[in-house]
Every structure is written in C-alpha cells, then in structure tokens.
Amino acid sequence: MTDAAPAQPDPNQPPLVINGQYVKDLSFEVPGAPEIYSEMQGQNPSIPIHVDINARSLQGNTFEVVLHLKVDAQFEDNRPVFLVELAYGGIFTLNVAPEHVQPMLLIECPRLLFPFARTIIADATRDGGFPPLMIQPIDFVQLFRSRMEAAQGEAQGTA
Template structure:
C-alpha cells in the first residue's frame, strides 16, 4: 500500500451554464453528453503535490446546448520520495481515483440544481487516461516538476 496522504481537497473552480433556459428544461428527451476529463499535477513543496481533476460535460439536444458544467476539483497530497516514473503514476492514477467520488457528487448536484436530472458520471479508468497522457506527451521532462 502506498503511503499517499490526502492533506486537503477543494473546489478550485465550478461553473454551470444553462444557456437555452427555459426551453432546454422543457425537453423530456435525454440529451447527448460530451465528457472531457483531464488530470494535472504539480509540486507545491518538498514531497507535497497538488493534483487537479478537471471535468467538463456539455449536454446537447438537436444541436442546441442544454447545459455545460465544468469542475476543477483538487487535492493536496503528501508522499515519500520515489523515482519520477512512480511519482507520476501515483499522482496521475491514485490521486484522481481518490478525488473522483467527490468530484462526481459535485457535478451531479450542480446539474440537478440547474434543473436537469443529476448527471451520474460512470467510474473512470485513470490507468488508461494516464497511458494516453504519457503517449501524447512522449516527453518525460514535462512532469519533471511533479
């Protein structure tokens, strides 16, 4: 078991838009939802890192936006020194895995409070997201500050 300590969790930024209300609220059909997820990590002190889980969901119906919700949910994590590749994996897989249930609840509540049925995000595969991020960057120095 990794000695990863969660020191704090917080909403960094939260936005909900309902640009076509009230018409968007009168549609009984399920909108199409485009979901984007990104994880960022940065060093804030020796062996202390901030990890931000960024979620953006845009729902549309017949080409019109029903709602847009954006959340940046972050945590401060402490962990012992370890090799860079292990640090990256812990910060970009394990840390967001711990943050996700809280972020999921915030997104669901924001959508519900905006007048729509709650948006229930399915569990995310952070290992796959990490692999895609690493393949996209192909530059180990990008996370040297992690």
C-alpha cells in the same frame, strides 16, 4: 510537474497522505433556460464528458493535483442543454520512490478525488433542474497510458 519526492521513502510514513480537498472552480450554465426545460420532453441530449488532470509540485514531496471535468450536454442539432465545468483539487504528500511519483499523481490521486467530484457534478445538474448526472467510473490507468503514449509520440516527432 517535477519529481521532487525523496530519493528513499521513509518506511515509517504512509506512501500517500491527503492533506486537503477543495473546489478550485465550478461553473454551471443553462443557456436556453427557461425554454430548454419544456424542449427536453422526450429528447435525450448527448452528454460527452471531458477529463483532464494537472499536477504540480508545491514544496518538497507535497503536490497539488487538479481533476478537471467538463460536461457539455447538447441536443442533436447542437443546441446546448447545459454546461458544467469543475476543477476539483487536492493536496497530497507522497512518500514513494521517484519513479512512482508520476503514476501516483496521475492515477491514484485523481482516483481518490473522483467520487467527490462526481457528487458535485450530480448535485449541480440536479440543482439546475435536470436529473442528476452520475458520471461512470473513469479508468485513470488507461488515461495515464494514453497520456504517456501521446508524450512519447510528440518526443519522437520532434527528435
């Protein structure tokens, strides 16, 4: 990811413009179907949710941001219930000072994409024969801080 935003923001332009949103990749699997549906009776699987964000410069101050969500539901004995993976992307134009580009790309842009990605996951699980999975809101500020701390730790480890 490069900080290619203009040095001085244009006060006549909004700081963030959503140019488009799209499903970049979607996968839903029920490896144990159809038996898994009868085995579900009375059992609650563990449903960990993994989140990642990638951003890249497209041209000038336009960027692609992709929110990756992976849900791997399993019974206690590690038998899979379902697996859903979604890469939901957006194209954003930023009109902010260079020091604000990275936080905008890794906090604000995913925050705008999340409600749409959440709906896609809920629809996929419902259409797959399960109750719709309603992912709780994600703290993208904390995710950003954790990513920055990890990067600082790696930089100190290699210095």
